[in-house]
Amino acid sequence: MKKSEKHKKESQLAEKQNEFQIDIGTKLEENLESLQTMLGKPSDLIIREVNIGEQKRKGAICYISGLTDNNLVNNNILKNIQENSKQVSSNMLEQIYQDVIAITDIKKVRTLDKVSYAILSGSTVLYLDGSDTVLIMGTEGAEKRSIEEPQTESVVRGPRSGFVESIQTNITLIRRELKDPNLRIETHEVGRRSKQKLVVCYVAGIVNPEIVDEINRRLKTIDIDFSAGSGFVEQWIEDSFLSPFPQLLDTERPDRFVYSILQGKVGILVEGSPFALVAPVVFNDALESLEDYTQRWLIGTFLRLIRYLSVFIAAFLPAIYVALVSYHPGLIPSQLAFSIAGTRENMPFPAIVEALLMGVTFEILQEAGIRLPKLIGQTIGIVGGIVIGEAAVSAGIVSPVMVVVTALTAVASFTISNYSVAIGLRVLRLALIIIAGVFGIYGIILGYIMLNIHMVNLKSIGVPYSAPFSPKFPSDFKNLFIRPPVIALKERPSYIQPVDKQKINDGGQKDS
Numbered sequence: 001m002k003k004s005e006k007h008k009k010e011s012q013l014a015e016k017q018n019e020f021q022i023d024i025g026t027k028l029e030e031n032l033e034s035l036q037t038m039l040g041k042p043s044d045l046i047i048r049e050v051n052i053g054e055q056k057r058k059g060a061i062c063y064i065s066g067l068t069d070n071n072l073v074n075n076n077i078l079k080n081i082q083e084n085s086k087q088v089s090s091n092m093l094e095q096i097y098q099d100v101i102a103i104t105d106i107k108k109v110r111t112l113d114k115v116s117y118a119i120l121s122g123s124t125v126l127y128l129d130g131s132d133t134v135l136i137m138g139t140e141g142a143e144k145r146s147i148e149e150p151q152t153e154s155v156v157r158g159p160r161s162g163f164v165e166s167i168q169t170n171i172t173l174i175r176r177e178l179k180d181p182n183l184r185i186e187t188h189e190v191g192r193r194s195k196q197k198l199v200v201c202y203v204a205g206i207v208n209p210e211i212v213d214e215i216n217r218r219l220k221t222i223d224i225d226f227s228a229g230s231g232f233v234e235q236w237i238e239d240s241f242l243s244p245f246p247q248l249l250d251t252e253r254p255d256r257f258v259y260s261i262l263q264g265k266v267g268i269l270v271e272g273s274p275f276a277l278v279a280p281v282v283f284n285d286a287l288e289s290l291e292d293y294t295q296r297w298l299i300g301t302f303l304r305l306i307r308y309l310s311v312f313i314a315a316f317l318p319a320i321y322v323a324l325v326s327y328h329p330g331l332i333p334s335q336l337a338f339s340i341a342g343t344r345e346n347m348p349f350p351a352i353v354e355a356l357l358m359g360v361t362f363e364i365l366q367e368a369g370i371r372l373p374k375l376i377g378q379t380i381g382i383v384g385g386i387v388i389g390e391a392a393v394s395a396g397i398v399s400p401v402m403v404v405v406t407a408l409t410a411v412a413s414f415t416i417s418n419y420s421v422a423i424g425l426r427v428l429r430l431a432l433i434i435i436a437g438v439f440g441i442y443g444i445i446l447g448y449i450m451l452n453i454h455m456v457n458l459k460s461i462g463v464p465y466s467a468p469f470s471p472k473f474p475s476d477f478k479n480l481f482i483r484p485p486v487i488a489l490k491e492r493p494s495y496i497q498p499v500d501k502q503k504i505n506d507g508g509q510k511d512s
Contacts, residue, residue, distance in 0.1 A: 032062070048078065059127060067142045068122050115134055153417050164274050178203075185200070201261055202266045211463075214461055219237060243454065319444050321351070322352050324441070326351050326436075356430070
Protein backbone atom coordinates (compact mmCIF):
# COMPACT_ATOMS: atom_id res chain seq x y z
CA MET A 1 0.00 0.00 0.00
CA LYS A 2 1.35 3.40 -0.99
CA LYS A 3 1.81 6.06 1.61
CA SER A 4 -0.52 9.01 1.59
CA GLU A 5 0.80 12.38 0.47
CA LYS A 6 0.70 13.61 4.07
CA HIS A 7 2.90 10.77 5.34
CA LYS A 8 5.28 11.19 2.41
CA LYS A 9 5.70 14.86 3.21
CA GLU A 10 6.30 14.13 6.91
CA SER A 11 8.87 11.44 6.10
CA GLN A 12 10.73 13.68 3.65
CA LEU A 13 10.82 16.52 6.15
CA ALA A 14 12.08 14.21 8.92
CA GLU A 15 14.83 12.89 6.63
CA LYS A 16 15.88 16.41 5.76
CA GLN A 17 15.98 17.32 9.44
CA ASN A 18 18.37 14.44 10.12
CA GLU A 19 20.59 15.37 7.19
CA PHE A 20 20.89 19.14 7.52
CA GLN A 21 19.29 22.21 9.05
CA ILE A 22 16.25 23.64 7.26
CA ASP A 23 16.23 27.42 7.00
CA ILE A 24 13.18 29.47 7.95
CA GLY A 25 11.39 31.13 5.01
CA THR A 26 9.87 34.59 4.85
CA LYS A 27 6.22 33.63 4.30
CA LEU A 28 4.26 33.15 7.52
CA GLU A 29 1.81 30.58 6.14
CA GLU A 30 4.58 28.38 4.75
CA ASN A 31 6.56 28.58 8.00
CA LEU A 32 3.56 27.56 10.09
CA GLU A 33 2.77 24.70 7.71
CA SER A 34 6.38 23.43 7.87
CA LEU A 35 6.33 23.61 11.68
CA GLN A 36 3.09 21.64 11.95
CA THR A 37 4.33 19.05 9.48
CA MET A 38 7.61 18.71 11.38
CA LEU A 39 5.74 18.09 14.65
CA GLY A 40 3.10 15.87 13.10
CA LYS A 41 0.29 18.42 13.57
CA PRO A 42 -0.23 17.67 17.26
CA SER A 43 -3.51 18.63 18.90
CA ASP A 44 -1.71 20.39 21.78
CA LEU A 45 0.22 22.76 19.49
CA ILE A 46 -1.23 26.23 20.04
CA ILE A 47 -0.86 28.75 17.20
CA ARG A 48 -2.15 32.26 17.91
CA GLU A 49 -2.01 34.65 14.97
CA VAL A 50 -1.72 38.35 15.81
CA ASN A 51 -1.58 41.67 13.96
CA ILE A 52 1.37 43.76 15.05
CA GLY A 53 1.74 47.52 14.88
CA GLU A 54 -0.34 50.12 13.12
CA GLN A 55 0.36 48.46 9.79
CA LYS A 56 -1.28 45.26 11.07
CA ARG A 57 1.67 43.13 10.09
CA LYS A 58 0.88 39.44 10.45
CA GLY A 59 2.62 37.36 13.11
CA ALA A 60 2.04 34.20 15.14
CA ILE A 61 3.09 32.79 18.48
CA CYS A 62 3.37 29.01 18.83
CA TYR A 63 3.81 26.75 21.86
CA ILE A 64 2.85 23.35 23.23
CA SER A 65 0.03 23.45 25.77
CA GLY A 66 1.12 21.90 29.06
CA LEU A 67 4.84 22.50 28.54
CA THR A 68 4.68 26.28 28.92
CA ASP A 69 3.72 28.73 31.63
CA ASN A 70 0.45 30.23 30.36
CA ASN A 71 0.84 33.34 32.54
CA LEU A 72 4.16 34.15 30.90
CA VAL A 73 2.71 33.65 27.43
CA ASN A 74 -0.39 35.77 28.11
CA ASN A 75 1.09 38.60 30.19
CA ASN A 76 4.72 38.89 29.07
CA ILE A 77 4.36 38.06 25.38
CA LEU A 78 0.87 38.29 23.91
CA LYS A 79 -0.31 41.27 25.96
CA ASN A 80 2.90 43.22 25.38
CA ILE A 81 2.81 42.56 21.63
CA GLN A 82 -0.78 43.75 21.37
CA GLU A 83 -0.36 46.85 23.54
CA ASN A 84 3.26 47.95 23.25
CA SER A 85 4.36 47.10 19.70
CA LYS A 86 5.50 50.24 17.93
CA GLN A 87 4.77 51.45 14.45
CA VAL A 88 6.38 49.37 11.72
CA SER A 89 9.96 50.39 11.10
CA SER A 90 12.76 49.03 9.02
CA ASN A 91 13.31 46.15 11.44
CA MET A 92 10.21 45.32 13.45
CA LEU A 93 11.54 42.01 14.80
CA GLU A 94 14.47 43.83 16.37
CA GLN A 95 12.09 46.31 18.02
CA ILE A 96 10.07 43.48 19.53
CA TYR A 97 13.27 41.76 20.65
CA GLN A 98 14.64 44.91 22.29
CA ASP A 99 11.58 46.74 23.65
CA VAL A 100 8.43 44.64 23.74
CA ILE A 101 8.99 41.12 25.07
CA ALA A 102 9.32 41.09 28.87
CA ILE A 103 11.24 37.81 29.16
CA THR A 104 14.94 37.53 29.96
CA ASP A 105 15.57 34.25 28.11
CA ILE A 106 15.06 35.22 24.46
CA LYS A 107 17.14 34.52 21.37
CA LYS A 108 16.96 34.54 17.57
CA VAL A 109 17.20 31.47 15.35
CA ARG A 110 16.88 30.83 11.62
CA THR A 111 16.52 27.04 11.33
CA LEU A 112 13.45 24.86 11.65
CA ASP A 113 15.13 22.15 13.72
CA LYS A 114 16.05 24.68 16.44
CA VAL A 115 12.49 26.01 16.44
CA SER A 116 10.95 22.55 16.79
CA TYR A 117 13.40 21.61 19.56
CA ALA A 118 12.61 24.84 21.43
CA ILE A 119 8.85 24.29 21.21
CA LEU A 120 9.17 20.68 22.39
CA SER A 121 11.28 21.93 25.31
CA GLY A 122 8.52 24.29 26.48
CA SER A 123 9.59 27.53 24.82
CA THR A 124 7.34 29.87 22.83
CA VAL A 125 8.29 31.07 19.34
CA LEU A 126 7.25 34.22 17.50
CA TYR A 127 6.99 34.21 13.71
CA LEU A 128 6.75 37.48 11.75
CA ASP A 129 5.57 37.61 8.17
CA GLY A 130 8.36 38.69 5.84
CA SER A 131 11.13 37.76 8.30
CA ASP A 132 13.39 34.71 8.06
CA THR A 133 14.28 35.00 11.76
CA VAL A 134 12.25 33.61 14.64
CA LEU A 135 12.29 34.67 18.29
CA ILE A 136 12.49 31.87 20.87
CA MET A 137 11.32 32.84 24.36
CA GLY A 138 11.91 30.73 27.45
CA THR A 139 8.48 29.99 28.92
CA GLU A 140 9.03 26.51 30.37
CA GLY A 141 6.44 25.79 33.02
CA ALA A 142 5.43 22.12 32.89
CA GLU A 143 4.24 20.33 36.01
CA LYS A 144 7.05 18.71 37.97
CA ARG A 145 7.55 16.76 41.16
CA SER A 146 8.30 18.78 44.27
CA ILE A 147 11.56 18.37 46.16
CA GLU A 148 11.27 15.44 48.58
CA GLU A 149 13.46 13.33 50.83
CA PRO A 150 15.55 10.78 48.88
CA GLN A 151 13.99 7.32 48.84
CA THR A 152 17.16 5.23 48.47
CA GLU A 153 19.60 7.14 50.71
CA SER A 154 17.90 7.85 54.01
CA VAL A 155 19.89 9.50 56.80
CA VAL A 156 19.26 10.16 60.46
CA ARG A 157 21.16 13.44 60.54
CA GLY A 158 21.51 15.45 57.37
CA PRO A 159 19.64 17.40 54.68
CA ARG A 160 16.29 16.04 53.54
CA SER A 161 16.20 17.41 50.00
CA GLY A 162 16.76 15.12 47.04
CA PHE A 163 17.15 15.43 43.29
CA VAL A 164 14.05 15.46 41.06
CA GLU A 165 13.46 14.80 37.36
CA SER A 166 13.91 18.48 36.37
CA ILE A 167 17.54 19.09 35.51
CA GLN A 168 17.18 22.84 36.06
CA THR A 169 15.86 22.23 39.58
CA ASN A 170 18.77 19.88 40.26
CA ILE A 171 21.29 22.49 39.10
CA THR A 172 19.62 24.99 41.43
CA LEU A 173 19.95 22.56 44.36
CA ILE A 174 23.65 22.20 43.61
CA ARG A 175 24.20 25.95 43.42
CA ARG A 176 22.43 26.40 46.76
CA GLU A 177 24.90 23.97 48.33
CA LEU A 178 27.98 25.25 46.50
CA LYS A 179 28.31 29.00 45.95
CA ASP A 180 31.74 28.78 44.33
CA PRO A 181 32.35 30.83 41.16
CA ASN A 182 34.67 28.03 40.01
CA LEU A 183 31.74 25.62 39.69
CA ARG A 184 31.55 24.67 36.03
CA ILE A 185 28.46 23.27 34.31
CA GLU A 186 28.98 21.99 30.77
CA THR A 187 25.96 20.99 28.68
CA HIS A 188 25.66 17.99 26.36
CA GLU A 189 22.75 16.48 24.46
CA VAL A 190 21.91 12.79 24.62
CA GLY A 191 19.37 10.96 22.47
CA ARG A 192 19.03 11.47 18.72
CA ARG A 193 15.25 11.69 19.06
CA SER A 194 14.65 12.55 22.72
CA LYS A 195 17.34 15.30 22.70
CA GLN A 196 17.67 15.24 26.49
CA LYS A 197 19.93 17.68 28.24
CA LEU A 198 22.93 16.30 30.10
CA VAL A 199 25.27 18.42 32.22
CA VAL A 200 28.75 17.78 33.58
CA CYS A 201 29.56 19.49 36.88
CA TYR A 202 33.01 20.03 38.41
CA VAL A 203 35.01 22.62 40.29
CA ALA A 204 37.76 24.22 38.24
CA GLY A 205 41.04 24.44 40.11
CA ILE A 206 40.32 21.23 42.03
CA VAL A 207 39.48 18.52 39.49
CA ASN A 208 42.11 16.91 37.30
CA PRO A 209 41.49 18.35 33.78
CA GLU A 210 42.38 15.00 32.19
CA ILE A 211 39.43 13.35 33.96
CA VAL A 212 37.04 16.05 32.70
CA ASP A 213 38.33 15.71 29.15
CA GLU A 214 37.97 11.92 29.23
CA ILE A 215 34.40 12.06 30.55
CA ASN A 216 33.42 14.66 27.94
CA ARG A 217 35.00 12.53 25.22
CA ARG A 218 33.01 9.46 26.26
CA LEU A 219 29.78 11.41 26.55
CA LYS A 220 30.18 12.70 23.00
CA THR A 221 30.27 9.11 21.73
CA ILE A 222 26.75 8.36 23.03
CA ASP A 223 24.50 7.65 20.06
CA ILE A 224 21.09 6.30 21.11
CA ASP A 225 17.49 7.27 20.44
CA PHE A 226 16.49 7.77 24.06
CA SER A 227 18.07 7.61 27.49
CA ALA A 228 15.57 6.26 30.01
CA GLY A 229 17.71 7.55 32.87
CA SER A 230 21.24 8.06 34.09
CA GLY A 231 21.73 4.28 34.01
CA PHE A 232 21.97 4.36 30.21
CA VAL A 233 24.71 6.98 30.39
CA GLU A 234 26.50 5.06 33.13
CA GLN A 235 26.59 1.84 31.11
CA TRP A 236 27.74 3.66 27.98
CA ILE A 237 30.77 5.40 29.48
CA GLU A 238 31.89 2.81 32.06
CA ASP A 239 35.20 1.03 31.51
CA SER A 240 34.00 -2.60 31.75
CA PHE A 241 30.46 -3.81 31.11
CA LEU A 242 31.39 -7.34 32.30
CA SER A 243 32.01 -6.32 35.90
CA PRO A 244 29.30 -6.74 38.57
CA PHE A 245 30.59 -3.61 40.29
CA PRO A 246 29.45 -0.12 39.24
CA GLN A 247 32.28 2.08 37.98
CA LEU A 248 30.18 5.21 38.53
CA LEU A 249 28.13 5.83 41.64
CA ASP A 250 24.57 7.12 41.54
CA THR A 251 23.10 9.36 44.22
CA GLU A 252 19.86 11.19 44.93
CA ARG A 253 21.46 13.53 47.46
CA PRO A 254 22.69 17.02 46.45
CA ASP A 255 24.94 17.17 49.53
CA ARG A 256 26.76 13.97 48.56
CA PHE A 257 27.02 15.19 44.97
CA VAL A 258 28.58 18.48 46.08
CA TYR A 259 30.91 16.73 48.54
CA SER A 260 32.11 14.45 45.74
CA ILE A 261 32.91 17.22 43.26
CA LEU A 262 34.70 19.14 46.02
CA GLN A 263 36.84 16.03 46.48
CA GLY A 264 37.97 16.46 42.88
CA LYS A 265 35.45 14.23 41.13
CA VAL A 266 33.03 14.94 38.30
CA GLY A 267 29.23 14.86 38.56
CA ILE A 268 26.77 14.11 35.76
CA LEU A 269 23.09 15.07 35.68
CA VAL A 270 20.65 13.69 33.09
CA GLU A 271 17.33 15.32 32.27
CA GLY A 272 14.42 13.18 33.43
CA SER A 273 16.38 11.27 36.08
CA PRO A 274 16.56 12.02 39.83
CA PHE A 275 19.80 10.01 40.08
CA ALA A 276 23.05 11.86 39.50
CA LEU A 277 26.31 10.11 38.63
CA VAL A 278 29.71 10.63 40.21
CA ALA A 279 33.03 9.57 38.66
CA PRO A 280 35.69 8.40 39.04
CA VAL A 281 35.11 6.18 42.07
CA VAL A 282 36.78 3.32 43.89
CA PHE A 283 35.14 0.39 45.68
CA ASN A 284 35.46 2.03 49.09
CA ASP A 285 33.40 5.03 47.95
CA ALA A 286 30.34 2.78 47.79
CA LEU A 287 30.76 1.79 51.42
CA GLU A 288 31.04 5.32 52.74
CA SER A 289 28.10 7.46 53.75
CA LEU A 290 28.03 11.22 54.13
CA GLU A 291 26.41 10.61 57.50
CA ASP A 292 29.80 9.33 58.71
CA TYR A 293 30.91 12.96 58.72
CA THR A 294 27.83 14.36 60.47
CA GLN A 295 28.55 12.24 63.56
CA ARG A 296 31.54 12.49 65.89
CA TRP A 297 34.58 10.69 64.55
CA LEU A 298 34.36 7.77 67.01
CA ILE A 299 30.72 7.13 66.08
CA GLY A 300 31.48 7.59 62.39
CA THR A 301 34.34 5.09 62.60
CA PHE A 302 32.14 2.55 64.38
CA LEU A 303 29.40 2.88 61.75
CA ARG A 304 31.92 2.52 58.93
CA LEU A 305 33.49 -0.61 60.45
CA ILE A 306 30.00 -2.11 60.89
CA ARG A 307 29.38 -1.42 57.21
CA TYR A 308 32.60 -3.15 56.13
CA LEU A 309 31.75 -6.17 58.31
CA SER A 310 28.27 -6.26 56.80
CA VAL A 311 29.71 -6.34 53.27
CA PHE A 312 31.84 -9.35 54.19
CA ILE A 313 28.84 -11.12 55.75
CA ALA A 314 26.58 -10.33 52.78
CA ALA A 315 29.10 -11.70 50.28
CA PHE A 316 30.76 -14.65 52.05
CA LEU A 317 28.65 -15.95 54.98
CA PRO A 318 26.41 -18.38 53.02
CA ALA A 319 29.41 -19.70 51.09
CA ILE A 320 31.41 -20.21 54.28
CA TYR A 321 28.49 -22.08 55.86
CA VAL A 322 28.16 -24.38 52.83
CA ALA A 323 31.92 -25.07 52.76
CA LEU A 324 32.17 -25.84 56.48
CA VAL A 325 29.09 -28.06 56.61
CA SER A 326 29.88 -29.95 53.40
CA TYR A 327 33.66 -30.35 53.52
CA HIS A 328 35.24 -29.02 56.71
CA PRO A 329 33.06 -29.82 59.75
CA GLY A 330 36.24 -30.23 61.78
CA LEU A 331 36.76 -26.46 61.64
CA ILE A 332 33.48 -25.88 63.48
CA PRO A 333 33.55 -25.89 67.33
CA SER A 334 32.35 -29.25 68.66
CA GLN A 335 29.17 -28.09 70.39
CA LEU A 336 28.12 -25.99 67.40
CA ALA A 337 28.95 -28.87 65.02
CA PHE A 338 26.75 -31.26 67.02
CA SER A 339 23.92 -28.72 67.02
CA ILE A 340 24.14 -28.17 63.26
CA ALA A 341 24.33 -31.91 62.63
CA GLY A 342 21.22 -32.45 64.73
CA THR A 343 19.20 -29.94 62.75
CA ARG A 344 20.36 -31.43 59.44
CA GLU A 345 19.76 -35.06 60.37
CA ASN A 346 16.68 -35.58 58.16
CA MET A 347 17.34 -32.91 55.54
CA PRO A 348 16.68 -34.19 51.97
CA PHE A 349 19.03 -31.73 50.24
CA PRO A 350 22.76 -31.01 50.60
CA ALA A 351 23.84 -27.67 52.05
CA ILE A 352 24.51 -26.08 48.65
CA VAL A 353 20.96 -26.79 47.49
CA GLU A 354 19.59 -25.34 50.73
CA ALA A 355 21.69 -22.19 50.37
CA LEU A 356 20.71 -21.65 46.74
CA LEU A 357 17.06 -22.36 47.49
CA MET A 358 16.92 -19.86 50.34
CA GLY A 359 19.04 -17.34 48.46
CA VAL A 360 16.84 -17.38 45.36
CA THR A 361 13.69 -17.26 47.50
CA PHE A 362 14.98 -14.19 49.31
CA GLU A 363 15.85 -12.51 46.00
CA ILE A 364 12.31 -13.17 44.72
CA LEU A 365 10.78 -11.71 47.89
CA GLN A 366 13.02 -8.65 47.73
CA GLU A 367 12.26 -8.02 44.07
CA ALA A 368 8.52 -8.47 44.70
CA GLY A 369 8.67 -6.04 47.62
CA ILE A 370 10.27 -3.40 45.38
CA ARG A 371 7.77 -3.76 42.51
CA LEU A 372 4.62 -3.84 44.63
CA PRO A 373 3.05 -0.66 46.05
CA LYS A 374 5.03 0.65 48.99
CA LEU A 375 2.73 -0.39 51.87
CA ILE A 376 1.93 -3.77 50.34
CA GLY A 377 5.57 -4.37 49.47
CA GLN A 378 6.70 -3.97 53.08
CA THR A 379 4.02 -6.38 54.23
CA ILE A 380 4.92 -8.96 51.58
CA GLY A 381 8.61 -8.72 52.47
CA ILE A 382 8.13 -9.22 56.20
CA VAL A 383 5.22 -11.66 56.23
CA GLY A 384 6.48 -13.58 53.20
CA GLY A 385 9.93 -14.06 54.72
CA ILE A 386 8.56 -15.24 58.07
CA VAL A 387 5.90 -17.52 56.61
CA ILE A 388 8.12 -19.11 53.96
CA GLY A 389 11.03 -19.58 56.37
CA GLU A 390 8.86 -21.16 59.05
CA ALA A 391 7.05 -23.35 56.54
CA ALA A 392 10.32 -24.52 54.96
CA VAL A 393 11.72 -25.52 58.37
CA SER A 394 8.49 -27.25 59.42
CA ALA A 395 8.37 -29.19 56.14
CA GLY A 396 11.96 -30.32 56.59
CA ILE A 397 13.17 -28.67 53.37
CA VAL A 398 15.84 -26.47 54.97
CA SER A 399 17.50 -26.47 58.36
CA PRO A 400 16.88 -23.73 60.98
CA VAL A 401 20.56 -22.77 60.86
CA MET A 402 20.27 -22.08 57.12
CA VAL A 403 17.32 -19.77 57.78
CA VAL A 404 19.41 -17.90 60.38
CA VAL A 405 22.31 -17.58 57.94
CA THR A 406 20.02 -16.30 55.18
CA ALA A 407 18.33 -13.79 57.50
CA LEU A 408 21.67 -12.45 58.79
CA THR A 409 22.95 -12.15 55.22
CA ALA A 410 19.82 -10.26 54.17
CA VAL A 411 20.03 -7.82 57.08
CA ALA A 412 23.74 -7.23 56.43
CA SER A 413 23.08 -6.44 52.75
CA PHE A 414 20.64 -3.68 53.74
CA THR A 415 23.45 -1.67 55.36
CA ILE A 416 24.89 -0.88 51.90
CA SER A 417 23.35 2.43 50.90
CA ASN A 418 24.14 2.15 47.18
CA TYR A 419 21.70 -0.18 45.40
CA SER A 420 24.02 -0.88 42.45
CA VAL A 421 26.76 -2.16 44.78
CA ALA A 422 24.28 -4.16 46.85
CA ILE A 423 22.83 -5.98 43.84
CA GLY A 424 26.35 -6.68 42.56
CA LEU A 425 27.16 -8.38 45.87
CA ARG A 426 23.94 -10.42 45.57
CA VAL A 427 25.15 -11.86 42.26
CA LEU A 428 28.61 -12.45 43.72
CA ARG A 429 27.09 -14.24 46.74
CA LEU A 430 25.32 -16.81 44.58
CA ALA A 431 28.50 -17.44 42.58
CA LEU A 432 30.51 -17.99 45.77
CA ILE A 433 27.90 -20.45 47.09
CA ILE A 434 28.29 -22.58 43.96
CA ILE A 435 32.11 -22.47 44.16
CA ALA A 436 32.01 -23.36 47.89
CA GLY A 437 29.66 -26.27 47.21
CA VAL A 438 32.06 -27.71 44.64
CA PHE A 439 35.52 -26.98 46.10
CA GLY A 440 34.86 -26.15 49.75
CA ILE A 441 36.94 -23.57 51.60
CA TYR A 442 39.58 -23.77 48.86
CA GLY A 443 36.94 -22.62 46.39
CA ILE A 444 36.17 -19.59 48.55
CA ILE A 445 39.87 -18.71 48.70
CA LEU A 446 40.16 -19.17 44.94
CA GLY A 447 37.06 -17.01 44.42
CA TYR A 448 38.49 -14.31 46.70
CA ILE A 449 41.77 -14.31 44.76
CA MET A 450 39.93 -14.06 41.43
CA LEU A 451 37.81 -11.24 42.84
CA ASN A 452 40.92 -9.31 43.86
CA ILE A 453 42.51 -9.86 40.45
CA HIS A 454 39.36 -8.54 38.80
CA MET A 455 39.21 -5.45 41.02
CA VAL A 456 42.92 -4.67 40.53
CA ASN A 457 42.40 -4.69 36.74
CA LEU A 458 39.15 -2.72 36.88
CA LYS A 459 39.18 1.03 36.27
CA SER A 460 36.74 3.89 36.66
CA ILE A 461 37.34 6.57 34.00
CA GLY A 462 40.94 5.41 33.92
CA VAL A 463 41.39 5.48 37.72
CA PRO A 464 42.23 2.11 39.37
CA TYR A 465 39.12 0.73 41.12
CA SER A 466 41.24 -0.89 43.84
CA ALA A 467 42.91 2.36 44.93
CA PRO A 468 44.26 3.28 47.43
CA PHE A 469 45.41 -0.34 47.97
CA SER A 470 46.64 -1.02 44.46
CA PRO A 471 48.29 1.18 43.41
CA LYS A 472 49.13 2.18 46.94
CA PHE A 473 48.41 5.71 48.18
CA PRO A 474 49.44 5.72 51.86
CA SER A 475 48.10 9.24 52.44
CA ASP A 476 44.56 8.00 51.69
CA PHE A 477 44.66 5.18 54.26
CA LYS A 478 43.79 7.43 57.19
CA ASN A 479 40.26 8.02 55.85
CA LEU A 480 39.61 4.43 54.82
CA PHE A 481 38.50 2.20 57.68
CA ILE A 482 38.75 4.89 60.34
CA ARG A 483 36.92 8.17 59.92
CA PRO A 484 39.39 10.66 61.41
CA PRO A 485 38.39 13.91 63.13
CA VAL A 486 37.29 16.66 60.76
CA ILE A 487 40.38 18.76 61.54
CA ALA A 488 42.56 15.87 60.32
CA LEU A 489 40.88 15.69 56.90
CA LYS A 490 43.38 18.06 55.33
CA GLU A 491 43.83 16.54 51.86
CA ARG A 492 41.70 15.35 48.98
CA PRO A 493 42.15 11.77 47.67
CA SER A 494 45.48 11.34 45.94
CA TYR A 495 44.34 8.61 43.54
CA ILE A 496 42.39 11.12 41.40
CA GLN A 497 45.34 13.55 41.35
CA PRO A 498 43.44 16.79 42.12
CA VAL A 499 45.01 20.08 41.16
CA ASP A 500 44.39 21.54 44.62
CA LYS A 501 45.12 18.74 47.08
CA GLN A 502 44.71 20.75 50.29
CA LYS A 503 41.26 21.06 51.89
CA ILE A 504 42.29 22.52 55.27
CA ASN A 505 45.43 24.60 55.23
CA ASP A 506 45.71 25.22 58.96
CA GLY A 507 44.40 21.87 60.17
CA GLY A 508 41.22 23.54 61.42
CA GLN A 509 43.08 25.11 64.32
CA LYS A 510 43.61 28.84 64.73
CA ASP A 511 46.49 30.38 66.57
CA SER A 512 45.55 31.63 70.02
